[in-house]
Amino acid sequence: MRIRRWLACLLGVALLATMSLTALAAPDGAQAKYVFFFIGDGMGFAQINTAEIFAQRIEEPDAMGVRKMAFTQFPYTGSVTTYDAESFCPDSASTGTSYATGNKTLGGVVNMDVTKTIAYPIITRMAKDSGYKVGVVSTVSIDHATPACFYANQASRGDYYDIGLQLVNSGFDFFGGGTFLQPAGKDGDKEDLFEIAKANGFAIPETREEILALDSASGRVFAPNPVIGDAAAMLYEIDRIHMAPDSLSLADYTRKAIDVLDNEDGFFLMIEGGKIDWACHANDAAASMRDVIALSDAVQVAVEFAEAHPGETLIVVTGDHETGGMTIGFAATGYSTFFEKTIPQDISFVEFDHYVARMRGEGISFEDAMLAVRSHFGLIAPDAPEAADEANAGMVLSPFECERLLAAYEQSMIPAGERGAQTEEQAVLYGTYEPFSVTVTHILNNKAGIGWTSYAHTGIPIPVFAMGAYAENFGGAYDNTDVFHKLVAAMGL
Amino acid sequence: MRIRRWLACLLGVALLATMSLTALAAPDGAQAKYVFFFIGDGMGFAQINTAEIFAQRIEEPDAMGVRKMAFTQFPYTGSVTTYDAESFCPDSASTGTSYATGNKTLGGVVNMDVTKTIAYPIITRMAKDSGYKVGVVSTVSIDHATPACFYANQASRGDYYDIGLQLVNSGFDFFGGGTFLQPAGKDGDKEDLFEIAKANGFAIPETREEILALDSASGRVFAPNPVIGDAAAMLYEIDRIHMAPDSLSLADYTRKAIDVLDNEDGFFLMIEGGKIDWACHANDAAASMRDVIALSDAVQVAVEFAEAHPGETLIVVTGDHETGGMTIGFAATGYSTFFEKTIPQDISFVEFDHYVARMRGEGISFEDAMLAVRSHFGLIAPDAPEAADEANAGMVLSPFECERLLAAYEQSMIPAGERGAQTEEQAVLYGTYEPFSVTVTHILNNKAGIGWTSYAHTGIPIPVFAMGAYAENFGGAYDNTDVFHKLVAAMGL
Numbered sequence: 001m002r003i004r005r006w007l008a009c010l011l012g013v014a015l016l017a018t019m020s021l022t023a024l025a026a027p028d029g030a031q032a033k034y035v036f037f038f039i040g041d042g043m044g045f046a047q048i049n050t051a052e053i054f055a056q057r058i059e060e061p062d063a064m065g066v067r068k069m070a071f072t073q074f075p076y077t078g079s080v081t082t083y084d085a086e087s088f089c090p091d092s093a094s095t096g097t098s099y100a101t102g103n104k105t106l107g108g109v110v111n112m113d114v115t116k117t118i119a120y121p122i123i124t125r126m127a128k129d130s131g132y133k134v135g136v137v138s139t140v141s142i143d144h145a146t147p148a149c150f151y152a153n154q155a156s157r158g159d160y161y162d163i164g165l166q167l168v169n170s171g172f173d174f175f176g177g178g179t180f181l182q183p184a185g186k187d188g189d190k191e192d193l194f195e196i197a198k199a200n201g202f203a204i205p206e207t208r209e210e211i212l213a214l215d216s217a218s219g220r221v222f223a224p225n226p227v228i229g230d231a232a233a234m235l236y237e238i239d240r241i242h243m244a245p246d247s248l249s250l251a252d253y254t255r256k257a258i259d260v261l262d263n264e265d266g267f268f269l270m271i272e273g274g275k276i277d278w279a280c281h282a283n284d285a286a287a288s289m290r291d292v293i294a295l296s297d298a299v300q301v302a303v304e305f306a307e308a309h310p311g312e313t314l315i316v317v318t319g320d321h322e323t324g325g326m327t328i329g330f331a332a333t334g335y336s337t338f339f340e341k342t343i344p345q346d347i348s349f350v351e352f353d354h355y356v357a358r359m360r361g362e363g364i365s366f367e368d369a370m371l372a373v374r375s376h377f378g379l380i381a382p383d384a385p386e387a388a389d390e391a392n393a394g395m396v397l398s399p400f401e402c403e404r405l406l407a408a409y410e411q412s413m414i415p416a417g418e419r420g421a422q423t424e425e426q427a428v429l430y431g432t433y434e435p436f437s438v439t440v441t442h443i444l445n446n447k448a449g450i451g452w453t454s455y456a457h458t459g460i461p462i463p464v465f466a467m468g469a470y471a472e473n474f475g476g477a478y479d480n481t482d483v484f485h486k487l488v489a490a491m492g493l
Numbered sequence: 494m495r496i497r498r499w500l501a502c503l504l505g506v507a508l509l510a511t512m513s514l515t516a517l518a519a520p521d522g523a524q525a526k527y528v529f530f531f532i533g534d535g536m537g538f539a540q541i542n543t544a545e546i547f548a549q550r551i552e553e554p555d556a557m558g559v560r561k562m563a564f565t566q567f568p569y570t571g572s573v574t575t576y577d578a579e580s581f582c583p584d585s586a587s588t589g590t591s592y593a594t595g596n597k598t599l600g601g602v603v604n605m606d607v608t609k610t611i612a613y614p615i616i617t618r619m620a621k622d623s624g625y626k627v628g629v630v631s632t633v634s635i636d637h638a639t640p641a642c643f644y645a646n647q648a649s650r651g652d653y654y655d656i657g658l659q660l661v662n663s664g665f666d667f668f669g670g671g672t673f674l675q676p677a678g679k680d681g682d683k684e685d686l687f688e689i690a691k692a693n694g695f696a697i698p699e700t701r702e703e704i705l706a707l708d709s710a711s712g713r714v715f716a717p718n719p720v721i722g723d724a725a726a727m728l729y730e731i732d733r734i735h736m737a738p739d740s741l742s743l744a745d746y747t748r749k750a751i752d753v754l755d756n757e758d759g760f761f762l763m764i765e766g767g768k769i770d771w772a773c774h775a776n777d778a779a780a781s782m783r784d785v786i787a788l789s790d791a792v793q794v795a796v797e798f799a800e801a802h803p804g805e806t807l808i809v810v811t812g813d814h815e816t817g818g819m820t821i822g823f824a825a826t827g828y829s830t831f832f833e834k835t836i837p838q839d840i841s842f843v844e845f846d847h848y849v850a851r852m853r854g855e856g857i858s859f860e861d862a863m864l865a866v867r868s869h870f871g872l873i874a875p876d877a878p879e880a881a882d883e884a885n886a887g888m889v890l891s892p893f894e895c896e897r898l899l900a901a902y903e904q905s906m907i908p909a910g911e912r913g914a915q916t917e918e919q920a921v922l923y924g925t926y927e928p929f930s931v932t933v934t935h936i937l938n939n940k941a942g943i944g945w946t947s948y949a950h951t952g953i954p955i956p957v958f959a960m961g962a963y964a965e966n967f968g969g970a971y972d973n974t975d976v977f978h979k980l981v982a983a984m985g986l
Contacts, residue, residue, distance in 0.1 A: 045538060045572065046953045052574075053581060053952070064576055064597075072970040077571055079538065079956065081545075083557055088546060088821060089828040089942070104557075107828070325944045327818030328581060329951030331921045335582045335600070337952060400917035424893035428824045449582070449952075451818045453944025458822030459546070459830060460539045463572060465970065475968045477565040477958065 031469035032490035033266035033312040035132075036302040038071070039099070040295050041092055041146055042277030042288075042323030044462050048072065050285060050328060050339070050450060051292035057339045069296035070303055071317035071465040076472055078464040080480045082321045085114050088459035092277070093157040095320040095480055096149025100124070102484035110145060110154040110163065119153035123484060124268060126493045128172060133267040135174035135257045139250055139291070140274030141181040141232035142167065142224065146320060150270045161185040161193070168197040172220075173267070174260045175202075176211075176253045178274070179224035181232040197222050208248055215259045223256065229350070236275050236348040237294040238287045243351075251297040258305055266312075268491070271298055279348065280324035282433050283452040285445045286345040288326070306468050314469045314490050318483065319462040325453030330446045337449030341394060344378030345444065349437045352376060356412050356436050366409050369436070373405075377444050394447065401443045404429075408439035431455030524962035525983035526759035526805040528625075529795040531564070532592070533788050534585055534639055535770030535781075535816030537955055541565065543778060543821060543832070543943060544785035550832045562789035563796055564810035564958040569965055571957040573973045575814045578607050581952035585770070586650040588813040588973055589642025593617070595977035603638060603647040603656065612646035616977060617761060619986045621665060626760040628667035628750045632743055632784070633767030634674040634725035635660065635717065639813060643763045654678040654686070661690040665713075666760070667753045669704075669746045671767070672717030674725040690715050701741055708752045716749065722843070729768050729841040730787040731780045736844075744790040751798055759805075761984070764791055772841065773817035775926050776945040778938045779838040781819070799961050807962045807983050811976065812955040818946030823939045830942030834887060837871030838937065842930045845869060849905050849929050859902050862929070866898075870937050887940065894936050897922075901932035924948030 040047065052066035059067060084094035084104050091107040098104055101111050101120035111120050124134045138147040143164045145157040152166040160182040167175060183193045194204060202222045205211045211223045227247035229235040240247055254271055261267035273295035279287035299317055306313035328337060355376075359369050370381040380387050380396045387396045397405065411419065411426070412435045422430070430438050432455065445452065464483065466474035470490035474483075533540065545559035552560060577587035577597050584600040591597055594604050594613035604613050617627045631640040636657045638650040645659040653675040660668060676686045687697060695715045698704045704716045720740035722728040733740055747764055754760035766788035772780035792810055799806035821830060848869075852862050863874040873880050873889045880889045890898065904912065904919070905928045915923070923931050925948065938945065957976065959967035963983035967976075 049574070049953050064578060064581075066574060066576070068970075074969070076968050077970050079570055079572075081542070081559055083559070085557060087828050088557075088830045088832075091828070322820075322822075325820030325822045325946075327815075327820065327946045327951050328953050329815075329818045329947040329949060331924060331947050331949075332917065334947070334949045335580050335584070337581045339581075398917055424825065424891055431824060451946025451951075453818075453820045453946060454822035454824050454827070456822060456824075456827045458820050458944075459942075460542050460821050463970075475569050476567070477561075477570050477956075 031312060032314040032492075033469075034305065034309055034314070035127075035266070035268045035487065035491060036313070036315040037099075037268070037270045037487065038273070038295065038299055038302070038315070038317040039146055039270065040273045040276050040292060040317070040319045041140075042280045042321065042457065043273065043292060043295070043319035044322030044326070044458075044460060046322070046326040046328060047276055047280065047288055047292055047319070048463065050326065051289040051296070053328070053337070053339045054289040054342060055293055058343060061340050069292065070300040071296065071315075074315070074317070074465040074467040074471070076466040076475045078466070078474045079461040079477045080318065080464055080483060081461050081478075082480050083459060089457045090321055091157075091457060092145040092320050093149065096146045098480040099320070099483050100149040102481045102488075104481060108157050110148050110152050110157050112153055112155055116155035122150065122153070123487060123493070124150045124172065124270070126488070127268040127491060130491070130493055131265040132491070133174075133261045133263055133265070134172040135176075135261050135267060135269040136172065137175070137250070137253045137257055137270070138177045138272040138274045139234040139294075140272070140278070141178040142175055142222075143181055144178070144274060146272045146274060147270070161190055164193045165196070167222075168193055168200055168202065174221050174223075174257050174269075176221070176223040176257060177225060177250070177272075178233045179228055208246070211248060211256060212252075214256050216262050218260050221260050233275060233278075236279065236287045236350065237290040238345070239348050239351055241290070242346045249297065250294045251301050254298040254301040258301070273298070277323045280326060281455055282349045282441065283324055283438060283445065283455065284349040284441045285326070285448070285450045286342045286441075287348040289342070303467070312469055314466070314471060316464065316466045316471075316474060316483070316487070318464040320480075321457045321462060322460050323457050324455065325458045327451045327453075328449065330449050330451040332446060333449040338394060339448050341378065341448045342444060342450075345376065347376045349433070349441055352437045352440070353434045356434050359436070360413050360415065366406060369409060373440055377440055379440065379444060397443065405436070405439050405443065408435040412436035524805060525807040525985075526962075527798065527802055527807070528620075528759070528761045528980065528984060529806070529808040530592075530761070530763045530980065531766070531788065531792055531795070531808070531810040532639055532763065533766045533769050533785060533810070533812045534633070535773045535814065535950065536766065536785060536788070536812035537815030537819070537951075537953060539815070539819040539821060540769055540773065540781055540785055540812070541956065543819065544782040544789070546821070546830070546832045547782040547835060548786055551836060554833050562785065563793040564789060564808075567808070567810070567958040567960040567964070569959040569968050571959070571967045572954040572970045573811065573957055573976060574954050574971075575973050576952060582950045583814055584638065584650075584950065585813050586638040586642065589639045591973040592813070592976050593642040595974045595981075597974060601650050603641050603645050603650050605646055605648055609648035615643065615646070616980060616986070617643045617665065617763070619981070620761040620984060623984070623986055624758040625984070626667075626754045626756055626758070627665040628669075628754050628760060628762040629665065630668070630743070630746045630750055630763070631670045631765040631767045632727040632787075633765070633771070634671040635668055636674055637671065637767060639765045639767060640763070654683055657686045658689070660715075661686055661693055661695065667714050667716075667750050667762075669714070669716040669750060670718060670743070671726045672721055701739070704741060704749060705745075707749050709755050711753050714753050718746075726768060726771075729772065729780045729843065730783040731838070732841050732844055734783070735839045742790065743787050744794050747791040747794040751794070766791070770816045773819055774948055775842045775934065776817055776931060776938065776948065777842040777934045778819070778941070778943045779835045779934075780841040782835070796960070805962055807959070807964060809957065809959045809964075809967060809976070809980070811957040813973075814950045814955060815953050816950050817948065818951045820944045820946075821942065823942050823944040825939060826942040831887060832941050834871065834941045835937060835943075838869065840869045842926070842934055845930045845933070846927045849927050852929070853906050853908065859899060862902060866933055870933055872933065872937060890936065898929070898932050898936065901928040905929035
């Protein structure tokens with residue numbers, strides 16, 4: 001044993017020597033010259049690991065194992081507590097404030113204190129003032145709470161126009177992904193934000209081709225996606241790949257942001273996968289898993305950049321809070337999971353809501369609605385002819401599931417304004433979502449062995465993954481406000 | 494910016510130099526001479542963080558924040574995937590096999606391959622053969638799957654007597670906590686395991702005082718707790734502190750294991766908090782949180798040992814899988830949590846099951862049963878006089894909760910053998926648990942903002958916390974089988 005231990009000791013010395021060389025390999029001491037900060041909104045361990053199992057099931061339906069995301073291969077991991085100044089289930093404004101300023105505040109507040117009077121200095125402004133270029137990309141509207149925390153100070157996240165004004169006056173270098181929610185204010189009577197942006201020197205490319213042509217000579221850029229879905233956001237990835245596969249992805253935006261920002265003084269680039277959160281609010285696992293994979297693809301672009309710029313690139317990937325209380329395990333499936341059952345789903349809950357609105361408007365029968373459920377989610381009514389085929393057994397609704405779905409159908413057939421006050425049971429079953437849509441995803445998810453406990457954000461710690469310069473500082477269990485300090489230290493701000 | 498970066502670089506060099514000195518401080522190169530491996534069975538991020546919020550609420554009911562567990566203060570954290578050879582929701586035998594041997598196998602199999610014919614070499618045997626002393630402690634029966642994985646090879650975890658035989662013939666140095674489930678075999682006709690243990694040189698102290706008197710001169714020891722609860726296990730911590738506060742805790746066992754094992758050639762000590770899992774199977778959050786705190790108290794004993802033996806002690810704390818799909822967030826409580834509501838609970842579901850059995854046997858009325866619920870869980874029936882007091886508002890059952898609890902009461906009043914086949918809805922509502930007990934903890938937990946999705950193990954990754962010699966190897970996201978290799982490398986086996 002003694003000799004083995006002596007050898008292990010020698011190996012330890014060699015390992016530490018190598019680590020030291022790697023950590024100090026930056027050419028000019030600027031160890032974190034290029035900093036990528038990825039946020040999967042609502043992305044906890046369950047969102048990541050479900051995506052890993054799902055991705056593996058697509059490739060090898062019968063084998064155990066996971067297909068790792070780009071970021072779960074990073075060498076350093078940590079976990080952060082996410083509570084804010086008033087809640088253990090915080091919102092994206094307060095958690096964004098923690099990351100962007102190192103402070104805890106109230107829900108709904110963007111980079112201001114709990115009295116809503118003091119504006120906190122923002123990491124992107126500090127970076128810009130130190131010579132870094134700054135980029136902000138999100139799949140949701142660019143004035144949404146999380147991206148807003150990387151350029152704005154506002155007492156209320158709901159003041160979209162004022163947030164947008166701070167964007168166009170930021171002097172930052174790249175904005176992309178979703179667009180403005182209220183470009184002319186909530187009443188449409190304000191000066192158009194796009195016009196102000198142009199006056200402030202922003203190039204605003206309007207087509208996919210114009211965006212793909214962007215480079216480091218393009219100057220200041222705001223490049224909203226030409227293909228916009230709900231609420232000024234990019235499409236859910238599940239809809240993008242099925243409905244508009246040629247449209248720009250989050251990975252495309254990451255590539256273009258790099259092309260625009262790349263310069264000798266470095267850059268700080270925040271990239272948000274914002275619709276993981278929205279999918280999980282609605283308890284739509286397939287939409288969540290596809291958006292996590294899209295985020296991973298975007299991270300992979302950054303990894304390739306880091307490989308070309310070793311020793312001076314830092315990539316940090318995290319979430320801001322968990323959403324939905326998602327777990328891999330459901331009471332009725334016990335120790336089994338069947339993620340392959342979620343693969344046939346080809347539509348997000350939001351797109352299916354459009355069908356449900358038509359169902360209500362046209363008085364479509366439950367039987368016909370079940371054909372749409374069959375077509376988009378693979379679930380089969382027990383009286384459908386296909387139900388007799390043994391190969392379909394796993395996708396046939398049980399009597400209890402049928403009963404739940406019929407009750408939801410009946411509720412969805414009533415116009416929202418005429419439904420009256422929700423019962424406590426309905427609040428648990430449907431939240432504020434379209435009863436028929438959310439019950440379809442609940443049943444499909446539960447059959448796959450995926451459970452949910454909430455329609456809101458939840459309180460469990462969130463993972464942090466880091467690679468590159470100063471990545472070793474991101475190990476351990478700490479608070480979300482510490483992430484700010486670790487980023488600031490890495491950039492020497 | 495350049496000067497700041499240069500300073501940051503200098504600081505980095507200083508930091509690395511300090512790290513190197515610390516890492517190499519072991520007197521003889523035996524960097525992991527004393528190895529503690531703690532397993533919280535069923536302990537995922539939710540189990541840990543709920544305990545942290547709960548512990549803080551006990552101390553400061555009105556302040557935000559968490560009271561960190563001993564191990565969430567460790568400098569290195571990782572996360573492990575826990576799937577086994579056949580399931581993403583694995584059991585404790587297959588996950589224990591991964592930790593103890595570095596292999597994946599089938600559920601129920603203890604340290605053997607998927608054909609159940611090849612026995613894998615066990616880390617504790619390797620350590621013992623290299624000169625380490627070996628200890629195994631668990632709050633559940635010492636022949637249960639997790640502790641068994643640290644001394645036995647068995648095709649089935651259910652063969653308790655054969656596992657016990659391997660314990661008494663192991664030649665290992667310390668066993669403690671729970672006792673044998675079947676000391677004379679399942680039919681009571683086998684040679685008594687305690688007698689074989691004594692013949693093999695084990696001292697078997699029988700009283701608290703005898704156990705507290707153990708030291709490094711005690712030789713080989715098997716020290717089951719004189720106070721035993723359900724299924725040959727120690728009491729749940731929630732019951733221990735309320736019913737038998739002077740009985741030995743897991744922290745006491747950690748201290749005594751160290752006293753017995755401490756020697757110049759080092760030791761490997763596995764300590765399991767096994768009833769976190771049992772509490773979470775039954776969806777009893779208060780019992781889980783108290784047992785996580787008990788595990789933290791045990792870890793603190795190891796931390797104090799590590800502080801007295803710097804540079805040569807490694808402490809790793811992890812779970813084997815998550816249980817129950819526990820989350821901090823419930824549909825009906827939205828963004829709010831009320832952990833203080835779980836503080837009045839003074840009894841585990843198992844102890845309350847005894848009351849329910851009496852309720853059934855004696856025909857106790859729902860109204861009287863609600864008085865017991867009030868007394869042990871703090872929940873108040875809406876027609877109780879206390880319900881009118883505004884200060885109690887948060888603990889008064891809603892009409893929907895009342896309805897659920899009455900249905901569960903009616904189900905629990907039927908003798909288990911006469912209940913007939915469960916409906917699908919009942920399976921989701923009660924699992925295999927006593928309907929009245931599990932509905933009481935569900936309602937209490939949900940009111941606190943804690944959700945559950947399963948009565949089984951679930952599939953999300955599990956945290957790893959490490960401090961001391963070679964702890965830096967435990968960062969990153971990896972598989973549970975890698976933990977074995979990291980431990981083996983740390984010990985130079």
